[in-house]
Structures are given as structure tokens and as C-alpha cells.
Amino acid sequence: MSSVHDLIAKLCPSGVCFKRLGDVARIKNGKDHKSLADGEYPVYGSGGIMRYANSYAYDKPSVLIPRKGSLDNLFFVDTPFWNVDTIFYTEIDESQIRPKFFYYFLQTVGLGEMNQAGGVPSQTQSALNEIKIPVPPIQIQAEIVRILDAMTAHTAELTAELTARKKQYNYYRDKLLSFEDGEVEWKTLGDIGDVKMCKRILKNETQSEGDVPFYKIGTFGKKADAFISNEVYQAYKSKYSFPNKGDILISASGTIGRTVVYDGHPAYFQDSNIIWISNNEKIVSNKYLWHFYKIAKWFVSSGGTIDRLYNDNIRKTLIPVPYPSDPAKSLVEQARVVSILDKLDKLTSSITEGLPREIELRQKQYAYYRDLLLSFPKPPTI
Template structure:
């Protein structure tokens, strides 16, 4: 059965009318109860205190009690994926959210799912902090199947909610599993990198290899497009937003230090200690702000270093506007080397630790494998069916 036939079967020939959120016979806007409270004046309690994007605190008392949909008034983290929250029971709403719910003819959970596909940008006003005023909120239209037959309308809405909730429940379960796996990964990482007395030796990184860095690239030498990605602190571990020419890359790579595939790059400023394993693809890195240890893998495995860096206590120098990890601090950082008197046994132990942590890391972090990938697929599946189930024909002018 095609998706269109399924939707047609669900509607069973009934009409769909578009109703504005300002239509008081279908929707309630309960903004009057909202009450912002400064964090210093909030009384601690068990009631969730909602802001534009999430729960900000837990307080005593409440402003609302029931099933509602919260729509950001201003401060949404994303304008394209506008902040919509679903709440039940007692809660406290501040003045950065509109508090809305369906009346007897509208399932509030149906409203919640539908609002996720609304393009809010045309309804927003203001500059830097775009705002959805109540005057614009009430102009947003919502599809209501068979509005003159409440029982049939609610049955159709409930079926759509049932289907979409199955996907959101699965995503929530996978997300909870991912959180547990990350805790498990952190636990085993910390345990595996803790050794019994006599089974390891502390060695300074300066004794393992030399601190290296690329030659400085001037801003005037970079472009917004080009052949070779150039990574600065702000884009380290992310997508680059600057590039250099291939000629400059070849010149600097030939004259100055350049990492080998597998070596671990470290942020020495800003996000101090962030580590990325260099994949060997052609790219260039910002001078002294991104460094690495040119170590001998016959003594210390790169991947072992990478995992240790995640729990290292970096010797950060104070002073100045921005803290940084100077080379001397990095050289002094000590790393536990298992069975250092027996290189063969040491490398075998390091490799064993890496194998175990790789499995946990892949499951909890990889965007191409494991739970993150599964969550992404389930979210796309939810969005596909949500868009299909709300593909009602829309008239040019919404009915009030």
C-alpha cells in the first residue's frame, strides 16, 4: 500500500479544514499564567521550570497544570528547527514560551507533532533575537481532519499520534541507551588507564617524543574556498571554514613540521586538550594552537595516547586573555606506561586497552556506526512519516 493510499484510508474521505491557533473554539493560549523568575530568586523544588528551549531549573510551585505545547516566543536555539516542547502535569513557564493546547476537538500531542514541520521564520519579527509575538502566533494554521465530527476527528488524530509516538519512543530508548554506554565507556577508560603499583612507570611526554606544530599561516594567505582545508582552533575537530592553495601547502609541508597519519593533534588554546587523530588527508593546522607529540610507536601507541589525553590533567598556564597549553607544560605532562621495562609486553598491554576502548568508543560516539548512527536513522524515519502523515491539502487561504 502506498503512503498516499494509507493517508487516504486514514482520512476515509473526510474533509480537512485549516484552523488558526487564534481560533478559541479549537485552541487555548494560556500565556497569562507565565511568570519569569530570576535564578537567584527561584525557590528550589521538583517542578520543571521551562525556558525557550528546555528545562532550566526545578522550582517550588507551578504556573500551569495539564497537557500543553510550549512554543518559543524568543530565543529558540534554531530558527529553522524551531523549539517546540511537550509537557504534562505541573510545570512553571517563563515568558520566553507561548503556552498552547488543544481544546476538546484537538489532541495536544497531534498539535505538538504538527508544529515541528511549520516554518516559523515568516512569522518572526525583530533582529538579532527573533521573536514570535502572540499576534503572529494566532495566525499559524493547523490541519484538523473532520472538525464537525469530534469523535472521528480525534480518532484520526490519535492514530497519527500513535504512529509518530512509536518512533519518538524508540529514539528516546536509544538515546537513554547511548547515555548509559557513554558512562560505561568513561568508566572502563578510567579503569583501564589506572594501573597497580609496579605495573607501570610515569613518563613525561617530553621523554617520549618532541612537541611539533605547523608553520604559521597568515589570515591573508587563506581563502573561503580552495584546495586544502585549513583548521583553526574554532574549527578544530569540526568542518573547516578556511582554505589555502595547494602550492602554499606543498611549500610549507616540505619545509616545516607536518603530522603523520595516526598522530594525535591537541588543542593548545581555547578548547585545551581536545584531541583528534590525524587521518592523513591533506589539510593544514594553525601554528602553535594545534600541536602533537612526534612519538615512537615502538614505545607508545598513538591510539593509547589519544585515550589518555581524554583524562589528562593538562598543565594550563594562567594569565592573559586566553589560557593556553605551552610546549613546556605539554612536555612535563606524565603518562602511565604499562610494563615499561618490557617493550613487547608494554605494547601488547597498550594494544589490549585500545581494542577494548575502541569497541566502547564506536558504540557510543561513532556517527557512522553504533548507537549515534541508529538514532540518526530513527530520527529521519520519524521525520519521513511525520511529513507524510501531515501532507494534507492546504488551501491558499486558511479558514478562521
């Protein structure tokens, strides 16, 4: 990066010039797209591409800036496009500023903090036009763009690799959990254990802070926002059903079938909405169950306020058990399947190692160097 700073010092000995956004680009409104027929040109809204149409509004490189919604959700587009009225496009004066440099700089501005409304976040042209944009010589802009493009491309490659690995995991999971006739018996979950849940916790037994986190369906797998006392926890844990370390907890309402492996730490779980199978690990291991739950065909009851997975339907769910007449051989085969799928899952899902972690690190590195490269000293008058 020192070469860029050396170039800035050489070409801009008096400092980089700053201009109003309105002096280097014209902000333009979008138009309704409903009368357009289907075609090849993307139609952008504040959330991204909505559809493809047979006409375009602009055909030069542009930065699209949301007028409503997620105001930081910028798009750089260098092919013909149409945009609706929830997102602005920009006509950029390329004699002054490179479109990609313009795009990268706007990422550092914090457009979401410029919300011009109290309800749905919104943005105005007049506010955007007053943003101060550094306009170094084109040579410097080109070098900064080259560096940030390379970093962005590397992250995109990792993301594509992650997508491919997820497909690979799904393929092998489905293949490994499909057995030849004679090698497997399809048992019900009720055959390998009963459905269990924690004792009901009353609202007056919970508090906003406390000793033991209490997970409801809305916080399952996330951060708890309710707690119970250690006395209630110990009493209920000793008297009523409670998961063992390693048991697979399942969401039985809302998003059906989400799983959390109970880690043994003090915690309590909402009855009926969060359940587990008290499986006999001499028949089916917890780890095998965890991978199976990802493809389980749940019998979900609908028609009420929310979809629900009832206990009887859970018990009827079928699971393939390899070599059921030979428990020792069955567990060896389950362990083989688990070993392969664990490695693939770690590569695609781990937030401490694997591709997701690498992508997170690259994104942080990109943001750091982007901000560093685009932090130009402002003249005293700005």
C-alpha cells in the same frame, strides 16, 4: 500508514477541516519566577527547564512555544509547570484537538521562519493565532499520535542506551588506564616525544579558496574556512615540522585537549594552537595516546585572554606506560587496551555506524513519517 489514510478517507470524505490556531487554543504569556521558592514544578524558559519551583502556572497538557530565541524549540508538557515570559504556553480546547496532535503538527510548521524581529528571533501571538491547523476527527488524531509516540519512544530508548554506553566507555577507559603497581611507569609526554607544530602561516599567505585547507583553532575538527596554495604547502611541509599520518593533533588553546587523528590528506594547521607529540611508537602507540588524551590532566595556564596549553606544560603531563622495561610486552598490553576501548568508542561515537548513526536514521525516519501523516490536503480557500 495506509490504515491511517484509509481511516481519513472513510471519516473525512470531504477533506479535513482546517482552523486557525487561535480557534483551537489560547496562547498565554509567562510570568516572572524569581519570587518562587524551590520546589517540584519545572520552570520553563525558551531553552527548556531553568529550575524547579514550589508553584505552577498551569496544570493541564500544553504545548510551550518560544517567544524569543530558538523558535522551533517546542515543548510538550503534561504535568504542572511554570513558564517565564520568553515562552508562551497554550490552553488547548481538547474537545477539538488532542494536545499531543497539536504538538506534533506544530513541529512541521517551521516556526523559526516566522521570526517577527530583525535581531533576536521573536514571535508574536497575533502571528501564531493565524496558523492553519488541521482538525481531523479525534479518532484519526489518536491513531497518528499513537504511531508518532511509538517512533519517539524508540528513539528515546536508543538515546538512553547511548548514554549508558558512554558511561560504560568512560568506566572501562579509566579502569584500563589504571595499572597495578609494578606494571606501569608514569612517564612524561616529554619522555616519549617532543612537542611539534607547523610553521607559522601569515595572513597574506591564506585565501578563502585554494588547494590545501588551513585549519585554525576555530575550525579544528570542523570545516576549514581558509586555504593555502599547494606551493606553500609543499615548501613548508618539506622544510619544517609536519605530522605523520596517524599522529594525534591536540588543541592547545580555546577548548583544551580536543583531538583529531591526522589522516594523511593535504592539510595545514595553525602553529602553537594546534600541536602534536612526535612520539616513538616503539614506546607508546598513537592509538593508545588518543584514548589517554581523553583523561589527561593538562596543566592549563590561565589569566590571559584565553586559556592556553604551553609546550613545557604538555611535556610535563604524565602518561601511564605499561611494562616499561619490556617494550614488546608494553605494546601488546597497549594494543589490548586500545582494542577494547576502540569497540566501545565506535559504538558510542561513530557517525557511520553504532548508536549515533542508528539514532540519526531513526530521527530522519520519524521526521519523514510525521510530515507524511500530518500533510492533509487543504481546502481551496486556505
